[in-house]
Amino acid sequence: MPTIKDVAHHCGVSIATVSAVINDADWVPHSTRARVMEAIRALNYRPNRLAQSLKTRRSFTVGVIVSDITNPFYTDIVRSLSHELRKHERSLVLCDSNHSFQIGEENYRMLLEKQVDAVVLIGDCVRKEDVEEFVTENPQMPVVAIERDYGIEGITKLLVDSEQGAFDATMHLIEQGFTRIGMISGPLTGPGSRSYGRLNQYRGFRRALQVGGVEFDSRFVVDGDFRFSGGQTAMRRLLKFADPPEAVFAANDLMALGAMEVARSAGLRIPNDLAIIGYDDIPIAAHTSPPLTTMAIPKTEIGNAAAHELLRHLESERPVGPVRRIFAARLIVRESAIFRLQERLERAS
Amino acid sequence: MPTIKDVAHHCGVSIATVSAVINDADWVPHSTRARVMEAIRALNYRPNRLAQSLKTRRSFTVGVIVSDITNPFYTDIVRSLSHELRKHERSLVLCDSNHSFQIGEENYRMLLEKQVDAVVLIGDCVRKEDVEEFVTENPQMPVVAIERDYGIEGITKLLVDSEQGAFDATMHLIEQGFTRIGMISGPLTGPGSRSYGRLNQYRGFRRALQVGGVEFDSRFVVDGDFRFSGGQTAMRRLLKFADPPEAVFAANDLMALGAMEVARSAGLRIPNDLAIIGYDDIPIAAHTSPPLTTMAIPKTEIGNAAAHELLRHLESERPVGPVRRIFAARLIVRESAIFRLQERLERAS
DNA sequence: TTGTACGCGTTATCAC
DNA sequence: GTGATAACGCGTACAA
Numbered sequence: 106m107p108t109i110k111d112v113a114h115h116c117g118v119s120i121a122t123v124s125a126v127i128n129d130a131d132w133v134p135h136s137t138r139a140r141v142m143e144a145i146r147a148l149n150y151r152p153n154r155l156a157q158s159l160k161t162r163r164s165f166t167v168g169v170i171v172s173d174i175t176n177p178f179y180t181d182i183v184r185s186l187s188h189e190l191r192k193h194e195r196s197l198v199l200c201d202s203n204h205s206f207q208i209g210e211e212n213y214r215m216l217l218e219k220q221v222d223a224v225v226l227i228g229d230c231v232r233k234e235d236v237e238e239f240v241t242e243n244p245q246m247p248v249v250a251i252e253r254d255y256g257i258e259g260i261t262k263l264l265v266d267s268e269q270g271a272f273d274a275t276m277h278l279i280e281q282g283f284t285r286i287g288m289i290s291g292p293l294t295g296p297g298s299r300s301y302g303r304l305n306q307y308r309g310f311r312r313a314l315q316v317g318g319v320e321f322d323s324r325f326v327v328d329g330d331f332r333f334s335g336g337q338t339a340m341r342r343l344l345k346f347a348d349p350p351e352a353v354f355a356a357n358d359l360m361a362l363g364a365m366e367v368a369r370s371a372g373l374r375i376p377n378d379l380a381i382i383g384y385d386d387i388p389i390a391a392h393t394s395p396p397l398t399t400m401a402i403p404k405t406e407i408g409n410a411a412a413h414e415l416l417r418h419l420e421s422e423r424p425v426g427p428v429r430r431i432f433a434a435r436l437i438v439r440e441s442a443i444f445r446l447q448e449r450l451e452r453a454s
Numbered sequence: 455m456p457t458i459k460d461v462a463h464h465c466g467v468s469i470a471t472v473s474a475v476i477n478d479a480d481w482v483p484h485s486t487r488a489r490v491m492e493a494i495r496a497l498n499y500r501p502n503r504l505a506q507s508l509k510t511r512r513s514f515t516v517g518v519i520v521s522d523i524t525n526p527f528y529t530d531i532v533r534s535l536s537h538e539l540r541k542h543e544r545s546l547v548l549c550d551s552n553h554s555f556q557i558g559e560e561n562y563r564m565l566l567e568k569q570v571d572a573v574v575l576i577g578d579c580v581r582k583e584d585v586e587e588f589v590t591e592n593p594q595m596p597v598v599a600i601e602r603d604y605g606i607e608g609i610t611k612l613l614v615d616s617e618q619g620a621f622d623a624t625m626h627l628i629e630q631g632f633t634r635i636g637m638i639s640g641p642l643t644g645p646g647s648r649s650y651g652r653l654n655q656y657r658g659f660r661r662a663l664q665v666g667g668v669e670f671d672s673r674f675v676v677d678g679d680f681r682f683s684g685g686q687t688a689m690r691r692l693l694k695f696a697d698p699p700e701a702v703f704a705a706n707d708l709m710a711l712g713a714m715e716v717a718r719s720a721g722l723r724i725p726n727d728l729a730i731i732g733y734d735d736i737p738i739a740a741h742t743s744p745p746l747t748t749m750a751i752p753k754t755e756i757g758n759a760a761a762h763e764l765l766r767h768l769e770s771e772r773p774v775g776p777v778r779r780i781f782a783a784r785l786i787v788r789e790s791a792i793f794r795l796q797e798r799l800e801r802a803s
Numbered sequence: 804t805t806g807t808a809c810g811c812g813t814t815a816t817c818a819c
Numbered sequence: 820g821t822g823a824t825a826a827c828g829c830g831t832a833c834a835a
Contacts, residue, residue, distance in 0.1 A: 109812065110812080120812090120814095120822085121815085121821070121823080122822075124815085125814095132821095137821090149591065151563070152567060152812085153812050154568045154569065155508050155568065155569050155811090155813090156813040156814090156827090159827050160812080160813045160815085162827075166547075174532060174536070175526070180523055181524060184523050184524055184550050188550065188552065191561075196565075197547065200546075203533075208540070214500070215545060218501060218503045219504065369743070392682040392715070394715050458828065458830095459829095462806095467805075469829080471804085471806085473831080474805095476830095501828085502828050502829070504828080506830080510811090510829090511811075
């Protein structure tokens, strides 16, 4: 591997001049500049970013810790983050904490040792106390937390308003004309309850019923586990009632799909006999039969925002204050929650 | 940030001693070692890996370029790769080339400049000529290519035998007793045809028919696009025949799901009226109704193997020869391709 | 057993 | 305009 020294020797200038050419300083004459460039091409010289970083104290690298990279939301966020960073000449070192706080803490420490310029935390990947400790030790390093509110001052937070999302979903059902509305919620305790940041979905559901003037029936709220099978189990419980709900809001699409499967197996048509609305807009949701009405999370926007916030810090001269941004889920109307008026009138008569 | 110098001053020894303690050399006396450790704790000293790397010429970092990180196969591979590397104190720089050869080439160059110890190429992310050039320029750097055979000497290849996978899938249908068998293939040209490395599926399908003594009907082979909608379109074409196939092998699960949807809408029961077998074993496949019989790709094994091969090079003294490993897809029997004998006898009578 | 001095590849300061 | 030269933080011969 040729070094800057080799280039300097090759074209008979000093390393300082070569360095100036590389970092295109304005004072280098065109003639010498051309000679240096020629030597660089001839030797196929590539600057050693490690040495650059050691000297400039900027690694042009961002560390990312994600609790589970196979979670499609996080994958999408990482992707858009990666693209934005690339546009600004930064690279990304990825750590998957695999839902282990210990691994997350090790990852964080490693990133600091590697002198990353910033850290992005996605999901519930590091213990709050550890983040606090790292942040107080490195107050100058930008930290962005996504989908988890550590409640720590001095770090940027990017969150999704799940209360509002659940409210909008439920409100959609009410506006369609449904009056007996159930909910398949997420787990009330355990890891999923926090990492998904969806504790507030139930609250949004309740608020929508209240605002929409629809009576709340506590029997119609069943808790699931965010998995397909959890949706199935929950739906079976719902269908046992003599007067089951006519519409159901599921806290995520996987459970909505499970619920749909059980409903159809029970001979119910969707949405004619039972309306279902999900949450997440996973890829398959557009292709189920009927296609699933659901709430989309602005994954790409979140990834872009993370990059944007980081770069604001990194590219500005003086430290920039942290930010707390709330993103809204967006209603995607498809066919699983349509109120079929004609159908209902016919049945009523 | 405290440096090794600060630690040395703090406990009144030389930096050489501190360095020896960090890299636990055997000659440091317990007493001084303890004093140094104490100072490290007190100052909260962390060695600067950048400086270490500059000196030792090993960055303990592996570069990964993936054509599309949101592709679940690649995500799983990246995940297992990342875990294995972490166990061996290596970190991972992730690049998503986003199906662009130009971005892939830029990524590769950047990784080299960052002095990564090795490169992993997943999918069709870098032009063959570029890989060749980089490899000849850096003959000592280990390169692992996954799911794409560049046909380049000197790099390790990890591939899935799609011919065998298609053969096994089709053979499963034949063994069940089906005789009129169709195939929904992948695209014959374009990016998908190469990045998925599935050109050979058709060949495996043909071979199975031959080996199994089942007549080949060219009308029953329709090409799709690896997407849900492509599966739907293909199935519609298949169902137009007066004597449609009684079993279908789809080149991926998404198309199998699309085909299933169309078949059911047409009033066909699965597998009673039409058997379907997929390829990939995507997560939802276990939860469709009926659950989809399919071929599973050993994603985790591939990721682990990539890490294993890299570490063989990285941790051995002298260069190790590259390897070419072929992985087999595994049949996952569920319910979408079961031959219901009794049902068929009843219908026949 | 411990300390000194140099080199890794680069940038930045300051003479010339 | 250009070229020495001192850092950057660390590892390591080699001297003490």
